[in-house]
Amino acid sequence: MQSTTPTLPVPDLVAIQSLAREDMAAVDALIRRRLASDVVLINQVSEYIIGAGGKRLRPMLLLLAAGALGHRGPDAHQLAAVVEFIHTATLLHDDVVDESNLRRGRKTANAVWGNAASVLVGDFLYSRSFQLMVELERMAVMQILADTTNQIAEGEVLQLLHVRNPDTDEAAYLRVIERKTAVLFAAATRLGALLSGADEATCDALHDYGLNLGYAFQIADDVLDYASDAQTLGKNLGDDLAEGKATLPLIHAISHSDESTCARLRHAIEHGDTGALPEVLAAIHATGGLDYSRRRASEYAQAAERALDGIADNDYTMALRGLARYAVSRDH
16 A cells, blocks of 8 residues: 555646646547548537537546556547547536536537537437447446446436525535536546556546546536636636526535525525625625535545555656646636
């Protein structure tokens, strides 16, 4: 068992991206080759959302997990592309369900082409991801990804059940983000370990790392919706409130406010009332909702790092540690 104190420096995001650059370039090239369709609209919508940039965090996690255990190669590139296709499909579907019009600082696909095109191209990306994974002819890989996509779908429905529900508590909130976010992080890191031929305990450790990182990342993301600004965030501030989503900062505020304030906060969630945003922000600040949520995110990030303690320190392991720290320190 390795010491909990890393023996190598923990890199920042720029250094992590540099470490993964060659492999990520191969993944991007594969993505663009496999996006191709003779249906022009599919190409347009797919390229629009894939080309929007973003950090490609999920495929990078798969590559780094594999690299930490000494594996690199075309099979890792292909599975990283699968993970990105699945993630992109969920974004297309999410934006339709949430009626979002801005992502990463520009119009969402549904705002440009409409809901029908976005849903159907999302379906195309899901099915293309399964074509890619079947080509690898590894039942364990297919089992993990089939289970993961099913859990993501459950998360979408579970979140829908909590829309405009002011009684959503922290436990219910965590159940949603486990399925919507954390399970895909966990699948990415477990698959990286699986490709390397790691034993079950190591695969489980990388799974635990990814799961905890996913929690940390999503909680930190939900903090930013109340603590950042639209230009930095790349989406409209207060979008979660507009969509009637009770995320952790607001859940904490409701449970720690006086009766009168609590009633107004509940009303804001029930009606998606962005006009109440100043009052909501005031209540979140007054109850320490942002600090509490940041602490919870940090607890998950620390748990992610602890999951790596049994894995030898190398550049890739340190990159995974760096991503856990980045998840809770970023501003967008």
